Amino acid sequence: MSTTPICEMTDRARDVFRLVVEGYLDSGLPVGSRTISKLPGVNLSPASIRNVMQDLEELGLLSHPHTSAGRVPTEGGLRLFVDGMMQASMPSPAEKAAIEGRLERGGPIEEALAAATATLSGLSACAGIVLVPKREPVMRQFGFVPLSPHQALAVMVGQDGSVENRVIELPRGVTASALVEAGNYVSARFSGLTLAEALARVDSEIRADEAALDRASQELVARGLAVWSRDGTERPVLIVRGQANLLDNDAAADLERVRQLLDELEGKEEIARLLDSARAGHGMKIFIGSENKLFALSGSSVIAAPYRGHEGKVVGVVGVIGPTRLNYARVVPMVDFTAQALSRLMA
Missing domain, CATH: 3.30.450.40 (GAF domain)
Known part of the structure; x- marks a missing residue:
């Protein structure tokens, strides 16, 4: 059910609605017409308040949880109150x-x-x-540790001393010595850069044929940095x-x-x-x-x-x-x- 705009409510309906919401938020209990009629400044009889409550219920702003209970605001009613009637109280x-x-x-x-x-x-x-x-960690050192013929652990030591690792799949043709060479290459060339910056630099050097690595090692470095970068943004x-x-x-x-x-x-x-x-x-x-x-x-x-x-x-x-x-x-x-x-x- 759509929520009625505040401007379309009568002054009496707005006042009763506000008192019901504030009473409910304060006590967590349904608010009855008699309770509202006893509040300071309220010059309405319980019967008049009940009629207004019934109108507000038909508008979808209040609900009647039990046969003999008072009313509580609906989610739509709370939304209307928060957006247009709430008097904010700044932190002390x-x-x-x-x-x-x-x-x-x-x-x-x-x-x-x-x-x-x-x-x-x-x-x-x-x-x-x-x-x-x-966070984009800044590298101090980077290395590869073989796990199997097909997998290695990419290990990064950050400038803040943090150590993190990720498992990557090895490209064909990568030897144990190539893992060491690739790790030394990354540490020497890209220390002080974020992973994203290092990956961009690697891509640039490969495209310009300036990377001092064979093709398998180039793929290893690019794959390691790329997997790490994706993992960091997805978590x-x-x-x-x-x-x-x-x-x-x-x-x-x-x-x-x-x-x-x-x-x-x-x-x-x-x-x-x-x-x-x-x-x-x-x-x-x-x-x-x-x-x-x-x-x-x-x-x-x-x-x-x-x-x-x-x-x-x-x-x-x-x-x-x-x-x-x-x-x-x-x-x-x-x-x-x-x-x-x-x-x-x-x-």
Whole structure:
């Protein structure tokens, strides 16, 4: 059912709708007409409020979970509230200090990102998530270790001391001595370059017939660098912190939903693809329930914002995952502030 625009709702309908949503987000329980009638500033009888609620239910903005219960917002209702009625509450000085303080401790960037995610998780009472920028390691040394007549291990030592390896298929005609020669060639010629830069240089030298290697060794070097490069771009790094926050007191009444959400959090590649859409959009993204197929079964919400690196380029995404009953007014600005803090760190 399509959602009615706010401008087409009467003032009375907007007020009742806002109070129902805010009451539900605060308590997690259906909100009844009598509860609303007792709120300060409300000059409507329970019967009048029930009539308005019924109209809002027919518009697809509220639902009636039980015969004798009050109303709760539908996913469409939550979307309408978040997009057009929510009054955002900026993070407090203490919350800002907690986020920035974790980023100022130094150390590898992954540790800072994980720390910021854990802090965001604690402050929002959700699971914190961050998509780490895909790093292009800079080579210091490169070598090949034979595994069998048909396979070898390509080993790269980075400028930061990191060591990584990948298994590659050997071209025909490559001997053990050719493996050593090819590794020495790469280390001598391309130390200080990223894998992508080294691959481009190899391609250029081969085309210009300037590579001091035979054809089999040329193919070996090109294949090793190319396989490594593809592997690095196809495996985004996702950090998830604070899953235990999802097991709060309210979860006891909806254990199946929480179990489903925890199962979904195990699919990190799927989540990474979801967050990539936030990176592509260059702005805050809010997915509510079934708006996103990944979390449709658990009925969860995702709030994510991109953060930037050098020259303002988007390099990653930070956010939270939790139930649709989130304090959006508080959590959305908090995610945005964390993204801004990460951007300052990465610049």
